[in-house]
Amino acid sequence: MSNRKPGNPARVAWLIVASLVAFIALFAAGCGDDGGDTTGGGGDEGLTKVGKGEGKLNLIAWVGYAEDGSTDPAVDWVTPFENQTGCQVSVKTAGTSDEMVDLMRTGQYDGVSASGNASPRLVEGNDVDPVNVDLVPNYGTVFADIKDQPYNTFDGTHYGIPHGRGANLLMWNENDVKPAPDSWDVILDPKKAADYKGKISVYDDPIYIADAALYLKEHQPDLGIENPYELNEEQFNAAIDLLKEQNPNVGEYWHDAATQISSFTNGDVEVGTTWQYQYFTLLADDQPVASNPASTFVPKEGATGWSDTWMLSSSAKHPNCMYRWMNHIISPKVNAEVAEWFGEAPAQSKACAETSDPKFCANYHADDPGFWEGVYYWNTPVTDCTVTDQRAHEGGSGGDCKDYNAWIKAWTEVKG
Amino acid sequence: MLLRAGVGVTLAFIYIPLIVIAIYAFNTVGTLGWPPDGLTFDWFEKAFNNDGAREAFINSLKAGAAATAIALVLGTLASLAVGRHEFFGRETISFVVVLPIALPGIITGLALNDTFTQIFGIDLSLFTVIVGHATFCIVVVYNNVIARLRRMSGSIEEASADLGGDPWQTFRYVTLPTIRTALVAGALLAFALSFDEIIVTNFTIGAGQQTLPIWIFSNLFRAETVPIVNVVAVLVVVISIIPVYLAHRLTREEGGAAGKGAAAQATAEATAVP
Amino acid sequence: MGRRLAGLFHGRPRLQVGSLLAGPVGWLVIGYIGSLAIMLVAAFWSVNALSGETIRGFSLDNFQELTSEPVYRTVAGRTILIAALVTITDALLAFPIAFYMAKVASQRMKAVLVVAILMPLWSFYLVKAYAWRIILSDGGILNWALDPFGISGPGLQGNFPAYLTFTYLWLPFMIIPIYAGLERIPDSLLSASEDLGAGPGTTFRRVILPMAFPAVIAGSIFTFSLTLGDYITPQLVTSTQFIGNVVFASHTNNLPFASAMATVPILIMIVYLLIARRLGAFEHL
Numbered sequence: 001m002s003n004r005k006p007g008n009p010a011r012v013a014w015l016i017v018a019s020l021v022a023f024i025a026l027f028a029a030g031c032g033d034d035g036g037d038t039t040g041g042g043g044d045e046g047l048t049k050v051g052k053g054e055g056k057l058n059l060i061a062w063v064g065y066a067e068d069g070s071t072d073p074a075v076d077w078v079t080p081f082e083n084q085t086g087c088q089v090s091v092k093t094a095g096t097s098d099e100m101v102d103l104m105r106t107g108q109y110d111g112v113s114a115s116g117n118a119s120p121r122l123v124e125g126n127d128v129d130p131v132n133v134d135l136v137p138n139y140g141t142v143f144a145d146i147k148d149q150p151y152n153t154f155d156g157t158h159y160g161i162p163h164g165r166g167a168n169l170l171m172w173n174e175n176d177v178k179p180a181p182d183s184w185d186v187i188l189d190p191k192k193a194a195d196y197k198g199k200i201s202v203y204d205d206p207i208y209i210a211d212a213a214l215y216l217k218e219h220q221p222d223l224g225i226e227n228p229y230e231l232n233e234e235q236f237n238a239a240i241d242l243l244k245e246q247n248p249n250v251g252e253y254w255h256d257a258a259t260q261i262s263s264f265t266n267g268d269v270e271v272g273t274t275w276q277y278q279y280f281t282l283l284a285d286d287q288p289v290a291s292n293p294a295s296t297f298v299p300k301e302g303a304t305g306w307s308d309t310w311m312l313s314s315s316a317k318h319p320n321c322m323y324r325w326m327n328h329i330i331s332p333k334v335n336a337e338v339a340e341w342f343g344e345a346p347a348q349s350k351a352c353a354e355t356s357d358p359k360f361c362a363n364y365h366a367d368d369p370g371f372w373e374g375v376y377y378w379n380t381p382v383t384d385c386t387v388t389d390q391r392a393h394e395g396g397s398g399g400d401c402k403d404y405n406a407w408i409k410a411w412t413e414v415k416g
Numbered sequence: 417m418l419l420r421a422g423v424g425v426t427l428a429f430i431y432i433p434l435i436v437i438a439i440y441a442f443n444t445v446g447t448l449g450w451p452p453d454g455l456t457f458d459w460f461e462k463a464f465n466n467d468g469a470r471e472a473f474i475n476s477l478k479a480g481a482a483a484t485a486i487a488l489v490l491g492t493l494a495s496l497a498v499g500r501h502e503f504f505g506r507e508t509i510s511f512v513v514v515l516p517i518a519l520p521g522i523i524t525g526l527a528l529n530d531t532f533t534q535i536f537g538i539d540l541s542l543f544t545v546i547v548g549h550a551t552f553c554i555v556v557v558y559n560n561v562i563a564r565l566r567r568m569s570g571s572i573e574e575a576s577a578d579l580g581g582d583p584w585q586t587f588r589y590v591t592l593p594t595i596r597t598a599l600v601a602g603a604l605l606a607f608a609l610s611f612d613e614i615i616v617t618n619f620t621i622g623a624g625q626q627t628l629p630i631w632i633f634s635n636l637f638r639a640e641t642v643p644i645v646n647v648v649a650v651l652v653v654v655i656s657i658i659p660v661y662l663a664h665r666l667t668r669e670e671g672g673a674a675g676k677g678a679a680a681q682a683t684a685e686a687t688a689v690p
Numbered sequence: 691m692g693r694r695l696a697g698l699f700h701g702r703p704r705l706q707v708g709s710l711l712a713g714p715v716g717w718l719v720i721g722y723i724g725s726l727a728i729m730l731v732a733a734f735w736s737v738n739a740l741s742g743e744t745i746r747g748f749s750l751d752n753f754q755e756l757t758s759e760p761v762y763r764t765v766a767g768r769t770i771l772i773a774a775l776v777t778i779t780d781a782l783l784a785f786p787i788a789f790y791m792a793k794v795a796s797q798r799m800k801a802v803l804v805v806a807i808l809m810p811l812w813s814f815y816l817v818k819a820y821a822w823r824i825i826l827s828d829g830g831i832l833n834w835a836l837d838p839f840g841i842s843g844p845g846l847q848g849n850f851p852a853y854l855t856f857t858y859l860w861l862p863f864m865i866i867p868i869y870a871g872l873e874r875i876p877d878s879l880l881s882a883s884e885d886l887g888a889g890p891g892t893t894f895r896r897v898i899l900p901m902a903f904p905a906v907i908a909g910s911i912f913t914f915s916l917t918l919g920d921y922i923t924p925q926l927v928t929s930t931q932f933i934g935n936v937v938f939a940s941h942t943n944n945l946p947f948a949s950a951m952a953t954v955p956i957l958i959m960i961v962y963l964l965i966a967r968r969l970g971a972f973e974h975l
Contacts (some may be wrong), residue, residue, distance in 0.1 A: 034524065058624060090624050102942035105742060108539060108623035131920040196846050248817035251847055258637035260899055265639075285639075382740060403794050405739035408943055413761040415931050419794065422786030429783065430810055430861065432824065433821035435832065437813070440824065490714040492703055497710035501703060509711070510972055512718050519726075519965055520919015520955050522934050526948065527725035534730060534744075551722050554714065559975050583706070584694035596959060612815055614922065632816050633922070649817035657805060658813030664804045 001107035042416035046132050047319055050327075051086040053317040057325055060103050060112040062308065064259040064342040065163065065279040066091040075341050076335045083352040084328075087321035096205045097256040097378070098408075104128070112321045113163055115306040116151035117207050121404075123154050128311040130157045135323055138330045142347050145369040151377060152309040160309035161326040164335070166344035167305035167375045168203075168211070168362075171279050172271040173264065180290060183300045187271060188242060193249040200284065201260055201272025202246070206404070206411035207378055209362035210304050212239040212246075214376060218301040228304065229379040236402045236410070243414040253415060257281075259332045264289065276343025305375040339364070381407055435655065441646035459643040463651075466644055472631035472665040479542055479617075479627055480610040483549035487606045488599060490550070491557025496591070499565035500573070516552040524552065525619030532620065541622040548620040557602035564598035597666040604663045608656075624687065697751070733950035744945065752950035762936070763791040766954055770935040772849060773917035774858045777910045780864040783857070786908065790866050793880070794871035804869075811862050819923045827925060851927040856917050863916070865911035867974045871905025872898070876950070900958075907966050908974035914962060918955045 005341035022162045060067055066089065069076035077335070078089050091108070097118035104112050104127045114122060122128045133139045139161055146152075146162045153159065158341045170184060177186070177196070185192050187200050188211075202208060213228035216238055225235050235413035251269045254260040261278050263269045265287055282289045312319060327332055330347055336354035345366040346352070365371035385401040402410075442455040463469060468685065491513075498509050516524055528548050532538055572594075576586040614629040621630065635641040699706045733752055736745045756762050791803045810818070823846065825831045832843040844850045875898065883893040921934030933955055941948035966972070 071423065098942050101742065103623070104535070106540070106623055121740055121742060123713040124738075125743065173463075198845060250843070256637065262637045262639070263846075268782060352870070380740065405737070405944065408940065409755065410760070410949075412931070412936055412939065413759065415929075416761060416764060419786055419790055420955045423790045426783050426861075427806065430807070433818060433825065433858065434813060437817055437821045462742040490717055493710045494714035497714075497750065501710075503704065503707050509715075511967065512723065513714070513975065514911075514963065516718070518915050519867055519959050520915050520934065522921060522937055523726070523729075523952050523956055524722075526937065526952060527722075527729040530729050530732060530945070531721075546753060547721075551717070554718065555975070559759055577696075582693050582805050583699060584695060603694075608812055612812070615920070622744045629814055629816055634813055636816065636926075643699040643916065645817065645820075649813050651819055653809055653813040656750060656809055660805050660808045660812065661801070664808070666800060 007216055012114070020359055047135060047323060048132070050135050051320045053085045053321045053324055054367065055088060055321070057087040057089045057091060057111075057318050058108050058109045058319040059325070060094055060100050061091050061093045062113055063093050063095070063275075065338065066310075067341060071154060071378055075337070077328075077337050080327065081328045085321065085323060085324045087318065089325070095257065096292050097207070098205065099255075101125075101127070104313060106154075109312070110313050110316040110318045111325065112311050113308050114160065114311050115378045117308055117380050117404075119151050119159065119311065120154070120382075122311060123159055127315055128159055129162050129314045129316070131159050131312050131326070133161070136161055136327045136330070138207045138327050138348060141332075141349050142330060143349050144215045145372065146307055146347055149307065151307060151379065160311040161330055162347035163308040163329060164311055164339050164342070164344040164347050165305060165307035165372070165375075165377070166276055167303040169274050169291045169303075170271070171264075171274040171281055171282075171289055173267075174288040176267075176270040178224075181271070181299075184211070184215050185219075186275070187249075188212065188246060190249075191287075192243045193246055196271055197249045197250045198267075199270040200246070200250045201252050201254055201263060201269035201274070202250050203273050204255040204415075205406040207304075208273070209236075209239050209243065209407055209410065209414075210376065210378070214243045214304060215301050216242065223337050228376050229381050230385045231381070232385065232401055240410050240414060241310040244416075247414060248414055259313070262412045280343050302376065304376040304378065305372075306378045336360075341365075380404055432542035435644050438650050441643060441650045443643055443646075459647045463644045463647040466641070468626065468631055469628070469636075469644060469648060472626040475542060475625060476611055476628040477592045479545050479549055480607045482546045483610045484603050484606045486546070487553035487557050488603055489522070491554045491602065492561055492599065494554070494594070495558045495561040495565060496587075499562050501625040502572050513555045513558050517555050521552075521613070521615030522619075524548065525616040540620055541624060542625060544620040544622070545617055547629065548616045552616070553606035553609055556606045557599065560598040560602035560605075561595050564595050570593050601663045601666045604659050608659070623664050633658060729949045730953060730956075732946050733953055735946040737946055742943070743893050749803065752947045755947070756950055756954075758942065762951070765931050765936055766933055768849065768916060768930065770958070772853050772932070774854065775853055775916045776860065776917050777864075777913040779853075779857045779963045780861050780913050781868075781906050781910065783972050784864040784868050785863060785906075788868035788872055791869050793874075795878070807862055807865050815859060816926075818857055818928045820858055822851065822858065823927050826851050826854075846927055847929050849928070849930060852930065852932070855923050855927050856913075856920070858890075859923065860913040863912040864906075867909040868902060871902045871908075871974050875901050883943050904970035905974040906973035907969050911966055911975070912969065915955075918958065 009039070024088060063070075066078055067075045068078035068089065068091070074091065078091070082088055092103060094103060100112050100114060101118050101121050104122055107127075112118070112122070112128075114128075119128075130394060142162050143343065146165060148158075152162060170181065170187070172181060172186070174180075186196070187193050187202070188363050203211075207230075210228040212223050213231055213235065216223055216235070217225040217228065223235050223238055225231065231239060252260070252263055252272075252273075254263070254276065257278050258274070260269075260274060261281055264278070264282055264283065278292045279289060310329060312322050312326075316322055329338065330351035332348055333354045335346045335348035336351040336356075338344075339351060340355055340357070340360060343364075345364040346355075346361070349367065352366060355361065359364075361367060381402055381404050383400045383403045441459060442457065493501075494509060494513060497503075498506055521537060525548065528544070528551075529540070532540060532667060534568050538544070573586050573590055576590045581589070613627075614630060617627055621627065626634070628648070632645050635645055732744070734748050734750070736749050736751055737743065738745060738749070773942055787803070787807070791800055795803060823830075827833075828845060832841075836842055851871075852879055879897060879901075880893060883897045888896065917932075919937075921932065921936045921938040924930060924932045924935055933951065937948045937951045940951065
């Protein structure tokens with residue numbers, strides 16, 4: 001045993017530690033992969049033929065998109081797929097597009113049901129590969145107005161297979177919210193929203209800023225907002241200010257469908273933005289909810305919405321299974337099931353003949369391109385204001401639009 | 417007496433939420449309204465049959481066992497060095513060992529995630545979870561063993577060396593018996609920490625995998641599974657009486673009058689070995 | 691082989707220490723602190739909004755954003771305040787029961803109480819936070835109990851639910867060190883104090899409190915740090931943002947910014963730990 005006095009000063013120890021740490025930091029700066037880059041296919045070596053399934057499939061999906069009977073034994077289009085193709089499916093449900101992008105970047109999944117506020121990012125970050133639509137027989141009969149769209153086709157190359165589309169809903173508790181609202185002002189107008197202080201439920205995602213912008217498009221026309229995803233400085237700040245005024249009245253910012261269902265059921269919230277999935281789940285539970293646009297009409301100002309696309313990961317380990325899945329999910333019968341379960345307009349035109357409710361497609365405007373002109377699909381804000389000339393607004397700052405990074409930072413400010 | 421009232425209030429505070437959970441474990445419906453709709457044992461059966469829960473449970477056991485094992489080894493090594501030697505940087509070791517548990521979990525998780533995915537470029541998996549857990553479990557073992565080592569003077573080990581024992585023999589026959597109960601107590605606490613951990617785990621676990629806390633989190637609001645969550649929680653608490661009581665008995669030797677007796681006994685045992 | 695080891699170590703105490711420390715130091719310093727260093731370096735990077743690619747150039751933008759935009763100060767201030775309140779409340783709640791267990795209870799009672807305090811530690815953190823959500827929810831127990839009086843609880847908003855839940859969650863972490871610390875105070879000291887004419891209040895103030903103080907600080911390390919970085923409980927019981935929420939929300943899209951925000955709790959805790967060590971808390975962890 002030694003009781004030697006420490007001979008060397010502690011300084012030496014610190015020197016060693018410091019140099020180790022510095023070495024590691026330099027190492028980190030100099031080497032290592034860039035985040036987001038993958039060394040997968042890169043798009044030039046896509047499948048030319050769908051071969052035998054690889055036995056497994058890892059998907060990222062919105063809630064209700066890939067049901068395997070665990071929510072409701074009668075609702076299952078995954079097990080038949082597994083039986084037919086031998087591809088055992090494992091689904092990770094994500095609540096926001098940001099989550100989906102993050103998960104895709106891990107490279108551990110084969111495919112994702114991406115909305116427009118995710119798809120451009122995935123393409124730009126090389127996280128997805130182009131999809132050879134010739135290998136998906138059911139693609140031919142998809143509705144024309146969701147093919148070749150800016151959210152699924154980039155530079156003329158197809159990057160996915162459409163799944164279905166819908167508008168975001170305004171939902172309220174019939175017993176507590178009277179009269180039935182027909183405008184978003186019940187949650188966005190500061191005076192009206194104050195009536196429901198602490199009982200408002202808002203989607204916890206920066207993309208909700210577009211909802212505020214859409215509201216201002218109607219209620220403050222001199223801001224000149226044309227496209228709620230392309231906002232210049234002035235328009236953006238107006239939207240943010242509106243949301244900051246809304247914040248004290250908000251009871252919850254939900255990013256998980258089940259949480260919102262639970263909150264509505266327990267009376268913690270009474271009115272808010274939602275998806276058809278929550279609405280129909282609550283109805284099935286005999287909850288006193290009502291919503292619009294449930295099917296027929298849209299609040300005065302229009303609504304934001306989404307048109308979702310199944311995309312193939314560039315580091316997919318099971319691409320054949322993924323192609324089979326994409327074909328399966330837009331086959332007429334399955335797409336009908338999917339659409340009716342979630343409550344959205346199917347992508348497959350032939351699905352309309354397969355729905356259990358013959359009026360389903362008509363109610364959901366599946367074949368009505370005019371209706372969708374008033375629905376602003378989720379999109380990724382970028383600095384280029386290409387669609388309309390944002391500088392046309394008098395007195396405006398002109399110039400660039402706000403990109404998604406700005407939206408994310410602003411969202412934190414909104415929530416306080 | 418005021419003191420007893422204080423104790424009562426604190427105990428009530430601690431147990432009321434747990435009782436609420438227990439009641440909901442028997443609730444017929446999955447929603448949260450109070451009072452609960454009805455009572456049933458159904459959910460206990462469903463819990464046992466739930467594949468996701470079972471798999472997550474096994475993952476938690478694996479991770480906990482492995483992390484505890486690593487923490488035992490590293491914690492003991494570190495405490496032997498600090499408890500029995502003088503060297504520069506000695507004070508710093510204590511500080512560094514405490515850091516993983518003293519810094520918020522999100523920091524540890526984020527940092528480790530960064531290192532694994534960006535620097536090493538490896539996929540996250542149960543292995544990375546184990547590394548994360550072991551890191552903050554080291555301090556638990558370290559503290560327990562160091563406290564024990566400080567209580568026993570190093571002269572026994574010197575005597576062993578004088579009598580011709582090499583370092584390994586000294587460790588095995590002299591040091592180990594004295595710290596054995598501290599190791600067990602540390603191991604129990606380390607396992608408990610790992611079993612319950614969610615934040616660091618969230619950042620270090622692989623894509624399709626779940627430990628029990630992660631499974632709980634993903635099922636917390638789904639009306640069809642939340643009662644199973646409550647059942648799982650109740651079962652774990654009840655089963656935990658055993659290891660908690662064990663740990664208490666083992667560490668009781670350290671404090672109070674009982675401590676001196678145990679120390680004397682351990683010394684006698686140690687020197688009796690040839 | 692053991693003999694050769696002994697021969698190797700003889701006269702080379704530093705080799706012995708070195709070989710003991712190689713494993714832990716390698717793991718903790720190179721592995722853990724190295725990871726922290728990497729994360730801190732990332733705070734100076736930025737990210738491409740569209741592709742998510744990290745841009746590794748040196749830039750102070752993230753820190754500029756942190757200091758100029760008031761919301762981050764608000765969030766940090768709120769988190770620190772709640773952490774402090776939670777720590778104080780837990781200390782106040784923990785002391786009576788710890789004292790009772792250490793000095794008043796019989797051996798059997800002591801064992802019962804220790805098990806009673808520690809068992810809830812084994813029930814999942816998530817479930818306990820969830821229990822408070824159930825209790826505080828609009829249709830939950832608290833409102834049901836207050837209904838006859840015509841008042842209603844705070845609901846799941848604001849800082850109060852978070853404060854309450856954190857206080858609840860970290861209480862055992864405060865009780866245990868204080869109990870251990872009080873146990874170490876020899877009974878003879880308390881008798882001596884009494885013999886010298888001090889009343890219970892004076893004994894408490896002049897003898898017990900100073901001796902137990904390092905233990906309280908040790909417990910506070912946990913209550914403070916756990917509150918500082920938690921993002922799950924705020925998500926479950928309230929709608930306000932804490933430091934952990936901001937870091938978590940930005941880590942998927944903007945890792946450099948999340949790292950920059952993360953430096954706040956790191957700095958706070960390192961200072962806290964240094965002070966705690968000086969006050970002798972490390973003996974009581």
